Each structure stands twice: as structure tokens, then as C-alpha cells.
Amino acid sequence: MAEVAVRTTQLGKTYNGGVCALHDLTLEVESGEIFGFLGPNGAGKTTTVKLLTGLLKPSAGSCSVFGLSPLKKPCEVHRLCGVMTESAKMYSQMTGLENLIFFARTAGIDAEAASERAEELLKQLDLWDVRSRKLREYSTGMAQRLSLARTLVNRPKILFLDEPTSGLDPESALAVNSMIASLASTEGVTVFLCTHQLRYAQDICERYGIIDKGALLACGSVEALSRSAGLRVRAALRLRENDTPVDFQRGEDGWWYTDMLQEDEMPALIKSLVSAGHDIYEARIIRPTLEDVYFRYIQSEDKEALL
């Protein structure tokens, strides 16, 4: 059985003034997994990260990181994790290199190793040329990448990343994503990724949690979430003009679509159409995307029925 990296049990947080940011969150993330925590702004993603990293005290329930309580053993938790929240600001009066060396040294890394690690990360994240500039001279994207570098400086076992690609151009965002995916696959780093950029999340995450208004709506892989949401795999076919197959709907692009219970039905479907005299020029399986799943849950009026 895989080690559990993150466990929450009926975790909740109500801020002063009675604002309930999170309620009854129960989930588990396995070690080495890239878990996407998705939701619109104000859904409770950042609150969850802050609870897991001990920056907030829960109003209800409990949570642990590799079996350690962020409340009772915050230092031990912080040794294991790298945290990047949306307000990715470091110390503005220090240069990029000084910032990384400072955080490496306070993480217990010796001076020489800290310099080497800082250099390695700055080069990986294309910040080496600006290493001597004060942080206040960095652009948003550069500051974001430096913050990611800080998160990685102590080689953490788990990363809590809150909108890591926010403010990055597409090329940088892809580079960051590749880096995260590589960390998980080669070094077994667990990633708890909070984002509403579904395209990037789908590229790297294995399982997802969808949260809205402080409540976890669904949790699982895209396939599992699709089944729960009633989304099906579809067959898409391009036929001869004026050809009209039975039980298919024509799309605006001229293709013909039909739902399937599972992908295994495709060969039989194609055979039956060919047998019926239809000429098939192209055939595709269209699987529900993360975006389809996400919006089905978020926009559904009857979310209870989907759980």
C-alpha cells in the first residue's frame, strides 16, 4: 500500500466574521502523486494549502503531511515540504541569488551546497542572467519563477503549489509544468497543485479534487470523474457527403457523433457502419477532458446527484 502523503479528515476553516472558507474536506493524496486541486477563485484552495502547511489553524477536523501534524510538528512538516502560495513574494531588498541562498541556508544546507543548489535552480528556471538584480526589479513572471526555485531549494518530499503558472507566458508555464512532472517521475516528489488553469493541470496531474464554495465536489482521475458526472466517451466519424448514419448527431464541423459506454465499442461500431454501406474517411474517439468534467461539476445545479 502506497504511503499517504496528505490526509485530511473533515477539515474545515471558518474565518473571523463567520466566513466559512472550507468545510468537511476529506481526502488522501498518495506519495509520489501529482494531485490537482481545482476550483474557481474563492473556492477554498489556498485555505486548504495554508491549513496543510500550518499557516492557519483549522476550525474543524484534522490534517497531516506524511503522518505529521502541521499544528503539532510544524518544523518537521516544513522540512519535508516546499510551499508556494499565490502571493509569491520574497524579500525585495535581496537579489535573486541572495534570496535562494538565504532560504537554502535556513533550511540547513551548508554554504557551498547552498550556492550550488541556487545556481542549479536559477539556470533551470532561466533566471541566471538576472541573479544579481534586486527582487523588486523582477517582472511578475521572473518573481514567480524565483518563488518556485525557493520552493525547490531544500529538495522537498512534497510540494504545495498554489497557481505556480500564474503570470507566466505560455513557454515558461510549459517549462514549469515539465519541471514539476519530472520531479514527480524521477524523484518521487508528491505535488499538491492548486490551479484553475485546467489545460496545464491536465498535462501533469494524475488525480484531481474539484472544490467550490469550500466543499469538495468530487475526487478521482479524469475517467472516474467523467463516469460520476455522466460524461461519456464519444465516437466521431467523417463520412461521405450526404451520408446519414442512424443514431448519430451531426456536428457543426460536419462530423457525426454518438455516445459510447466505453472505448471498446468503437471497432464494432465502425464494422457495423461499414457493413451498412457507409464509407468512413476518418474515425476518432473523443474522451471527456478535464475541462468538460470541471465545468459539469461547477456549473451543475444539482451537485448532490453527481456525488
Next chain:
Amino acid sequence: MLSKLMKYEIEATQRIFLPLYGLILIFALINKVFLKFNMNNMSGISAVPFGITIVVYCLLIAALMVMTLVVTIQRFYKNLLGDEGYLSFTLPVPAHSHIDSKMIIALMWNIVSLFVSLLSVFLLAINENNISNFSQFCMEIGTFFSQYGAAAYLLLLELIVLLVVSVLQVILQIYAATTVGNLSGKHKLLTGIGAYIGFGVIQQIITSILMNFGHGLTNNWVDLNRFFTGLTDLQALRYVMWGIFGLIVNAAVFGAAFYFFTNWMLTKKLNLE
């Protein structure tokens, strides 16, 4: 770890204090030059430059006092409870290390600010007329030390310790009040000020109760004055030293209470919203 945090604190604050210290000393010297060459002749328009520089000098002294307080509060709040809080509290260091580093560096700047202010006044005030008085004063201090020996050195040590402990107690009281203020959703500043005043009131009440208990031994201040009158200088000095020791203990006990309260708040009641 503490040394790294302290080094960062110094780097973050020296760019505020060092230029201010430089300006104060420069304006003290400028005013000194004005006083040396123009004292008897300044009137009307010729007094304007001196008037400006002396006002600037006074404003700089006032600014230094205000900035020392503001920086003490602001560094604690911003770095631990504000925007940079998540950076600080995701470091693998215990909360008390953050308190220790800020407290020590705040103490350093408070004492250096006091020293720079006194030095600037000395530079401004010293001249040929009063340097002999100053020399006489130094000689009398020397006589005091040679007359009372170890007791005098102990008194000096006590005064230094009292200064340090008193400043630390005030700093820690500010930190404790700031953590209380942070618990409030919308009125953090007002709550913090209220907490600071509240802590001060509690401290005064407890100190008054203890002092009244001590006075009970001699019944009233008149008896106390009569008591001292009947003592030799050395005996009086020793009682003064005991009194200062009592002040040190008072400041140390309350300082420790504020320290542990602040640490408890940052470990058990941390809420970085």
C-alpha cells in the same frame, strides 16, 4: 540558524537607520560650525540658515525616535504576520527563533539610536568653555569608582543591564500586543494599541501591589527618607543597587512573560489569512 535570521534582519533594517544616523551626525556638525563661528553675530537674515539647520536637526532626532519604534513594530508584523509571514513560517525553524532574531536586532538599533542621539548632542554642545567642565565630570566619575571600588562597577553593570532589560521588555510588550492585534479581523491596529495599553496597566497594577508590600516594611516614604539619611554613602549605594536590581527583576519577569506569550501566540494561534 539564529545568526542567519539576524543577518537578514540587519540587512533589511540598516538601509533605514544608517542614512539617518549619518544625517544626524552631519547636521550636528553643521550646527556646530554655525554655533562656533556665528553665535554672537547671528541676527535677522544671517540667522535663517542656522535656524533651518537646527530645525532639521531636531526633526531628524524626532524622526529617529519615531522610526526606531515604527521599524520595531513593522519588521515584526510584516515579516511574521503580514505578506512575508508565509515565507517565515514555512522555514524549518521554531517560532521563537524568529522572535529572538527580531528582538535582538531591535534592541541593537534602539541602543545604537540612543548612542547616536547622545553623541550628536555631545558634538553639538561641546566647546572650549564647557570642555573643562566635562573633564571635571569625568574625573569625578573616576573618583567615584576608585572610592567605592567593586560596588561602583557593579552599579554601572546594573545600570547597563537595566537599560538592556527595560528596552527588551518594551520590545516584547510591543510584540505581544501585535500578536493580539492580529487576531482581530478588521481593527488590527486599534486592537494592538489597546492590548499594549492593557498590558501596561496590568504591569503597573502588579508592580504597585508588590511595591506597596515592600513599603509596608518601612510604613511610608517619610520613614524611608529618614532611613537613608542615617546611612553611610556606601550603605546608601548598596540599597540603591538593591533597588535597581528590583527594577531589573521586574522588567525581566514581565519581559519573559511577554516573550512566552508571544511565542505561544505564534505557535498555537497563528492565523495567516
